[in-house]
Amino acid sequence: MSGARVDVAFFAPPADLAAHVEVLWAGWWDLRGDTPHTSRLLPDPCVNIAFEGDESRVVGVWTRTWSRTLEGRGSVRAAKLAAGAVGAFLDADAADLANRLTPLADVAGPDAGAELRRRVLDPARAEAGCAAVARWLRSRRRDPLPDGVATAMEACRLAAGDPSLLTVEALARAVDMSPRALQRLFRRHVGGSPKWLIRRHRLQEAAARIERGEDGGLAGLAAELGYADQAHLTRDFTAAVGASPARFARDVHR
Template sequence: MAGGERARGVLHPREQERVAVLRTYPPGAAVDAYVEYYWHVAWDVPGGDVFEAQVLPHPHVHLVFERPAPLVYGVDRGLFTRRLRGRGQVLGVRFHAGAFRAFAGGPVGALTDRRIPAASVFGDAVDRRAEEILALADGPAMARAAEAFLTPLLPPGGPDPAAVRAARAVGLAVGDPSLVRVSGLAEATGLSVRALQRLFAEYVGVSPKWTLRRARLHEAAARADSGEDLDWAALAADLGYADQAHLTRDFAATLGAPPSRYVR
């Protein structure tokens, strides 16, 4: 599976690589203030088998060109599972955290844990473009076609400064392992805790606390999938948990199994 850090959140990646290939592509300059990257998944599940692909979602909204119709996926606070059969492909657009507020027509929190028809946001033309994109066999060509569709829909004047602040705050929450509390993230962004919470509700769709917690779980899952022998007590301390039991409860509640069983 290609994509490096961009594949973070894909659970049991070595198993998924047997049937599915993930590729990611950077956006062009015209849209890079809104689009973080495009992702393309093609799968081939032999016979009549079914493979359950699982992803631990990030605090981002996605536009996915898929059949029978393209969808907008809000931030999923649970575990995302997709049942793969036969051969197929999808192309996704991952927007920068906060950037989808420009298209949503209201707080991004209204999309949380939901998937809605893309036509309700982008108009009926998105359905026609989806068929054109999915008829292509080349991932980069699919990404270019998606970008050609999105470019004229961008709001004039560039991104909302508040969206930029939201993206920066999410980047800090995800990228700085020393930040484990909302108060620390608020201080790092120069906002009050309440202002940070309002910013996330309006532009990200989940709370700062959820974002920090999810970043820790992404790291724990990545370590579990690394194949290394892990000292879970030490990892819990590294990730800012009170103790190993706290990490185990958090991991099991979200991923459906405690770390020891997940690794097996």
């Protein structure tokens, strides 16, 4: 169909929310008369709060590949919370939200019902709708922050930014915790395990290297990323991405 499209826009959060909200975003699609569109995304350590149609939902951390098929016409407006920051706004174990869509009112109470959804979805401009999400988050932010939120966020930042942290033990030492305590912290505030998060960032780095043509051979890349051998990297990469490293390289460089 002429004019069929799928689009997304991103908006920076207000300065006073930027520590705990990674981004505000909106998506819309018009596929009437066209074939459905399936999006496939790598696992992500961030919780989203999303408003779409007659639903307001908490999209928990997805520890496996996420896929969504779009058809017809629709839109969504949402906030992507910083990794580890769910406790800044919601009183729930992140692990209980993981790999599922939870009605927002089940977690946040009656102020997250139809009236909030109307304020988010009614404005014609996506940016105005996302601003309504930000205002609601500001009203929900817990002060003082619950114990563990700051440490969980720091652990997530370190796992993403320090390529030398290749084991749970190393990450635990970096935040001055035992591995067992770090596991408990991640259950409460992240949603995936420390091992999962480290593996996710290693695979993201592998994909980026392959895209840039900098992998230098899978055996060397596997060793650099802390894998026992090339076979273990290939197995994890294929499970997460849906294609082997070799096929992924062919697809991105064709």
